[in-house]
Amino acid sequence: MPEATGPARRRPHPVKWLVIAALASAAAVTLFLTLFHDAGSTITTEAPKIAGTIVSRDLALPVPIAVPAEAAPAIVSEPVSKRIDFEIASGDTLHQLFAASKLNRSHLAQILQLDQARTHLQLLRPGDRLSVVHDDGDIVHLQRVLDEERTMEVTRNGDGFDLKVTTNPVEVRTAHAHGVIDSSLYLAAQEAGISDTLIMNLAGIFAWDVDFVLDIRTGDRFTMIYEEIWQDGEKLRDGDILAAEFINSGKTFRAIRFENPEKEVGYFTPDGLNVKKAFLRAPIAINPRVTSSFNPRRKHPVHNKVLPHKGVDYSAPTGTAIKAAGDGKVIFRGRKGGYGNTIILQHGGNITTLYAHLSKFHSRARSGKRVKQGQLIGYSGATGTVTAAHLHYEYRVGGVHRNPRTVRLPKAQPIAKKYRNLYVKAAAPLLQQLELVERTLRVATSQPAHQ
Ligand SMILES: [Zn+2]
Secondary structure (H helix, E strand, O other), X not given: OOOOOOHHHHOOOHHHHHHHHHHHHHHHHHHHHHHHHHHHHHXXXXXXXXXXXXXXXXXXXXXXXXXXXXXXOOEEOOOOOEXXXXXXXXXXXXXXXXHHOOOOHHHHHHHHHOHHHHHHHHOOOOOOEEEEEEEXXXXXXXXXXXXXXXXXXXXXXXXXXXXXXXXXXXXXXXXXXXXXXXXXXXXXXXXXXXXXXXXXXHXXXXXXXXXXXXXXXXXXXXXXXXXXXXXXXXXXXXXXXXXXXXXXXXXXXXXXXXXXXXXXXXXXXXXXXXXXXXXXXXXXOOOXXXXXXXXXXXXOOOOOOEOOEOOEEEEOOOOOEEEOOOOEXXXXXXXXXXXOEEEEEEOOOOEEEEEEEEEEEOOOOOOOOEEOOOOEEEEEEOOOOOOOOEEEEEEEEXXXXXXXXXXXXXXXXXXXXXXXXXXXXXXXXXXXXXXXXXXXXXXXXXXXXXX
């Protein structure tokens, strides 16, 4: 295909293929006739070798059909090309797919000889898509979408194949949104016409300061500047949130996205503080249910005597993902008496966290290994002294147990000093824009000014 950019790239039109195939066939006939006339009788023995299968098939045409003069040369063949769309499954190879679909495998071998084809066709991953237009098994065209912006096209050209990679760059547009909460954040998002993903991301940014289930009040509002990814005049999806503001019970939280020169991305307050804390409040999915609180004078359910409960128990069916509460190092992994299968992490600031009664450890959370906040370290279970599957979680500072639910959590790393100026410069226009959007849309919906 000569002009492969534009919508046709993503939704090739079958009729278009048929016309192209027809044109190619007509061209081959013309070529053959030209050769025949020019070279006289000598060509008769050469013909099959020169023009290959196209010529022999076209010569065998039962009835050539006429088409309008503006559409094609006088004669074309009956359209015969068919298209197959493959979606690669695990373990698939091109050779198998070609064999199963009765496609010409010597054509495949020929295509794989092309320089870029080797790079772009050898490594196929499950989910990759490939489409092949063939003519009774002979490859006319092969297309593979390499990524959002690039497509590889292989087109038959006489005896051989031409390959080209076409690009169709996406366009990043900046958009903004503003919403006021009546009952829930999700309803407010719906009213503002914002996607679920975008509002989830917004909640994720402020989740460290705002509990979106318990703390939300009528009149809370949000404003955000975000990216949209467009291609061919169509929106593909939402991109990153660049700046956001959330006003919760009159208290304003702001966050700016910043990517430092080392490609580390985070959200920071206008002052350059990290919006994240160094620790997750609970090392388990959002809004876990507490079944036993931190209690120094608790009566133990199994031993039936006063035994302090030095952590928090979270209801967690066996197999629930358990995450590292903060960046740290695995200093213990194994069986630990009544704790059952246990992991202990050492963090900065002389803090350790402990995760007990696990059914399984994650293979990457081995003793001595470093883990990142939020990284999967194991799965909940009922090992050790327990009445039901749950996660027992402890947080210690300098060896002293603290209540994980109320302990003041340290902030994650702020903007590094060396990137401070860079951050201020990047954040200023975003903050300005945020304020402008907030002001304009607040007036539009006649809300009171925020404090
Ligand atoms: Zn416990």
